[in-house]
Amino acid sequence: GAVVSQHPSWVICKSGTSVKIECRSLDFQATTMFWYRQFPKQSLMLMATSNEGSKATYEQGVEKDKFLINHASLTLSTLTVTSAHPEDSSFYICSARDREDTGELFFGEGSRLTVL
Amino acid sequence: AQSVAQPEDQVNVAEGNPLTVKCTYSVSGNPYLFWYVQYPNRGLQFLLKYITGDNLVKGSYGFEAEFNKSQTSFHLKKPSALVSDSALYFCAVRDRFVSGAGSYQLTFGKGTKLSVIP
Numbered sequence: 001g002a003v004v005s006q007h008p009s010w011v012i013c014k015s016g017t018s019v020k021i022e023c024r025s026l027d028f029q030a031t032t033m034f035w036y037r038q039f040p041k042q043s044l045m046l047m048a049t050s051n052e053g054s055k056a057t058y059e060q061g062v063e064k065d066k067f068l069i070n071h072a073s074l075t076l077s078t079l080t081v082t083s084a085h086p087e088d089s090s091f092y093i094c095s096a097r098d099r100e101d102t103g104e105l106f107f108g109e110g111s112r113l114t115v116l
Numbered sequence: 117a118q119s120v121a122q123p124e125d126q127v128n129v130a131e132g133n134p135l136t137v138k139c140t141y142s143v144s145g146n147p148y149l150f151w152y153v154q155y156p157n158r159g160l161q162f163l164l165k166y167i168t169g170d171n172l173v174k175g176s177y178g179f180e181a182e183f184n185k186s187q188t189s190f191h192l193k194k195p196s197a198l199v200s201d202s203a204l205y206f207c208a209v210r211d212r213f214v215s216g217a218g219s220y221q222l223t224f225g226k227g228t229k230l231s232v233i234p
Contacts (some may be wrong), residue, residue: 034221044224093160095222104162105153112157
């Protein structure tokens with residue numbers, strides 16, 4: 001089946017630093033990837049949609065300069081949290097759609113970011 | 117706009133008993149419907165989906181769901197619950213006929229925590 005790998009699983013950083021999270025589709029080409037943020041005991045909040053080779057589309061209220069998304073290839077999308085602050089601490093999850101569009105999205109394992 | 121409602125924050129069921137996790141949806145057109153499960157500090161795992169065809173959909177780990185168009189529901193069911201089924205369950209919907217990159221977005225319910233009691 002389609003596998004999405006997300007790295008790192010856990011990251012702890014100091015306030016003011018930047019953190020990059022990678023999302024890779026291992027056995028399929030992902031034309032579209034989605035980035036979500038999940039607060040404790042809450043649902044997934046869509047942050048942005050990225051299509052390979054084009055700029056990401058951000059949801060209302062998501063700061064594009066804070067959360068930089070790059071989708072440079074059909075198998076890799078990155079989310080960079082710039083100048084991280086404690087309020088950016090969260091669980092970030094990516095998902096990918098394959099070219100066949102079976103209707104299903106394939107999810108990474110998530111990345112737990114803690115900003116001190 | 118599309119939306120999903122999971123009316124129960126938590127469902128408790130005894131091991132071996134049948135379980136139901138409720139989901140209702142709203143889309144302007146015809147829906148794609150999904151159930152995902154999330155274990156602590158993990159991503160989402162796909163359980164099953166309804167695209168078209170039979171209203172009763174069978175998925176992973178013995179789960180099934182019934183698409184009911186008149187009631188706009190897609191409840192998740194399992195005949196006999198296991199302790200290992202304890203997790204957070206998300207229902208999601210996608211409008212089949214929305215065009216553009218946004219058409220592939222899923223809208224998630226808030227999640228239902230299932231606890232199976234030994």
